[in-house]
Amino acid sequence: MTEQIALPKALVADLGARARAAAAALAAVPSTAKQDALRHIAALLRAAAPEIEAANTLDMTRATAAGLSNALLDRLRLDAKRIAGMADGVAAVADLTDPVGGVIDTAERPNGLVLSRVRVPIGVIGIIYESRPNVTADAAALCIASGNAVILRGGSEAIESNRAIHAIFARGLAESGLPADAAQLVPVTDRAVVGAMLTAEGLIDMIVPRGGKSLVARVQAEARVPVLAHLDGINHIFVHAAADQAMAERIVVNAKMRRTGVCGAMETLLIDRAYPHIASLVAALRATGCEVRGGPGLRAIVPGLVPTTDADWDTEYLDAIASAGLVDGIDGALIHIAHHSSHHTDAIVTEDAAVAERFLRSVDSAIVLWNASTQFADGGEFGLGAEIGIATGRLHARGPVALEGLTTYKWIGRGTGQVRP
Amino acid sequence: MTEQIALPKALVADLGARARAAAAALAAVPSTAKQDALRHIAALLRAAAPEIEAANTLDMTRATAAGLSNALLDRLRLDAKRIAGMADGVAAVADLTDPVGGVIDTAERPNGLVLSRVRVPIGVIGIIYESRPNVTADAAALCIASGNAVILRGGSEAIESNRAIHAIFARGLAESGLPADAAQLVPVTDRAVVGAMLTAEGLIDMIVPRGGKSLVARVQAEARVPVLAHLDGINHIFVHAAADQAMAERIVVNAKMRRTGVCGAMETLLIDRAYPHIASLVAALRATGCEVRGGPGLRAIVPGLVPTTDADWDTEYLDAIASAGLVDGIDGALIHIAHHSSHHTDAIVTEDAAVAERFLRSVDSAIVLWNASTQFADGGEFGLGAEIGIATGRLHARGPVALEGLTTYKWIGRGTGQVRP
Secondary structure (H helix, E strand, O other), X not given: OHHHHHHHHHHHHHHHHHHHXXXXXXXXXXXXXXXXXXHHHHHHHHHOHHHHHHHHHHHHHHHHHOOOOHHHHHHHOOOHHHHHHHHHHHHHHHOOOOOOOOEEEEEEOOXXXXXXXXXXEOOEEEEEEOXXXXXXXXXXXXXXXXXXXXXXXXXXXXXXXXXXXXXXXXHHHHHOOOOHHHEEEOOOOOOHHHHHHHOOEOOEOEEEEXXXXXXXXXXXXXXXXXXXXXXXXXXXXXXXXXXXXXXXHHHHHHHHHOOOOOOOOEEEXXXXXXXXXXXXXXXHHHHOOOEEEEOHHXXXXXXXXXXXXXXXXXXXXXXXXXXXXXXXXXXXXXXXXXXXXXXXXXXXXXXXHHHHHHHHHHOOOOEEEEEEOHHHOOOOOOOOOOOOEEEOOOOOOOEEEOOHHHEEEEEEEEEEEEOOO | OHHHHHHHHHHHHHHHHHHHHHHHHHHOOOHHHHHHHHHHHHHHHHHOHHHHHHHXXXXXXXXXXXXXXXXXXXXXXXXXXXXXXXXXXXXXXXXXOOOOOOEEEEEEOOOOOEEEEEEEEOOEEEEEEOOOOHHHHHHHHHHHHOOOEEEEEOOHHHHHHHHHHHHHHHHHHHHOOOOHHXXXXXXXXXXXXXXXXXXXXXXXXXXXXXOOHHHHHHHHHHOOOOXXXXXXXXXXXXXXXXXXXXXXXXXXXXXXXXXXXXXXXXXXXXXXXXXXXXXXXXXXXXXXOOEEEEOHHHHHHOOOOEEOOHHHHHOOOOOOEEEEEEEOXXXXXXXXXXXXXXXXXXEEEOOOHHHHHHHHHHOOOOEEEEEEOHHHOOOOOOOOOOXXXXXXXXXXXXXXXXXXXXXXXEEEEEEEEEOOO
């Protein structure tokens, strides 16, 4: 029993010590060296596609025999096209501007001391993810590009695929003269290692969970290490009385139905009681195959809607279902959102700039949008080039997080012998 | 038993709900309204000095009877001069630039969507402090100025003083048309309330402990809410071979002896084995009354030093004591600091710019200084106007933290009907 408890802790302590040493070395590496290494790794990934696919076949065979669902099998599967996409992703990260060394601000004090805040890597990042093996490459590339060491703990069902991808990273780093330990894969599938990572204060500086809600909930509940994550995306669109009809219908349909399974999908539609085209808006959404559940006021206008329950307003469907209800203008919308928002992404559709600005100012979410689809909630769409995740916490980084969110800063003071009076 | 457990939780839930409502209102208040309210509060504090002093006398009488140490009694004491200083501090915070609403960056995407990151208050800040009643005013002023609601939990020995100061804030906020609940004082001295605050996820967004090491250690160990703090200030000065002799002696003496009890005080002196004036440097420090504990190499050069133990290199003396040892150049200094630093403030003294830049780049601390005293580690000295604390964590904010560190940001996107393809 003692051994079962001690082993994961000892393993994480070893991984953490190696990561810390690698992080210290990587922090001093010029941007070009990190970027060249990532381009080399991308080339190695392309060349190793057959081996990666063979490893993936082992995972797929075992997962199929274990009776995993088709959805899980699809997430697990790697083919030539997906491996090429993964390599392209790594090469794309190499093209991003390195935030490390950037000067946030600088000022000379009256005594002549010159103080600057300079961006530095966070240090050691833990990534805990599920069945998608491409996260191994995506996350490792972002951490390396920002000078961090990464400890990767993927799903046990993807262990062969992850080992094959990780081996390429270790080889590519070493061949590029960078520490191979900058990207480490937890070599065992023991679930207790996740618990040991979550409580590895001082060894791991930040944990990023990548996966479904149950994974994120477990990580948030157990972690002593800071976590960058979002649990829910219960995203609202408020169609205001002064919304353009065609724009409102286009945005609502896109926000819900473009892809229903993404965290930026609209889940709740709030319609201003004074909006003149309520029935048309609901009809447009239903015409796309979306089930619209309606509050009592809306059902009086649009017959045939499934009635909402209290739980609906707090549900992230991730499916072709939306809750919809009438609210009394911007005030009603703000009250509803304040009660039910998951602080992810909320949008208003209106031609009234003053109302829009009040919404943007008042809604307390990581992303607030005016006349745009909530499905833009994505690091790529935000111009970050990639994303390690979307954060709905209030500290450090919010919304889509990419390289800058993987850095912190230090104060550098350059003096000429100043002492404090 | 159930009641004993439930009451602190219920109390914090109530405080938290009031604070959240106040924070929502305060987030939309213009800078001038917050600043006018703080100036009004400063005036009220000055006018209420006799009442505050009377309340403090109650605390002092009880504390004296309870046999508190003279050091604790001095921290607890308020007199006319200290109350005036407290009021001046509040007025000074009112003069600081409000970060809220500031645009960090903005960019137009190819599709015309304009995205900005805009600073917003964090929300609800919990301050857990000990016997100094002036923290009530200092911390409340900083939180209000940055649009946050604050929940103050001071030491039980200062409860009457804190109530008197808090009453002025509540009155001043209300008289200025701001929510009185923007600054709440925990009305009871039950220690279990601290535990309830530390685990009040979703109610309190960040905890700042202000006090001694045991308080900070308890907060860091128990908190589920993010904590902004530093535990230790084991600060190093490395005197390099190419240091200017007079400057090195001036900086080392100042960094250790100006005030020995502050977190920015030097605790460890590392001397380059090749520095030509080793004995003079140690003599200068000892001449000020500092006990210098020396490693074996140093003791061979400077007789009569108390020998260091292993524990000395990890000790924050906060007293007229310093550990001192010889190292082999910059490499030896970096290795020592990497092993023993508390990531607070470390400095190098040298005339060699290349060595200095390597030190500044390589030392992983919140503050790294070249040719300046570590005692500059202070928000006021850094030009921040004040500080809520100094943080040695790696996320959100590092080093001295003032108004900007009490904010986060949200993404605001302004579109013209964009949908995602």
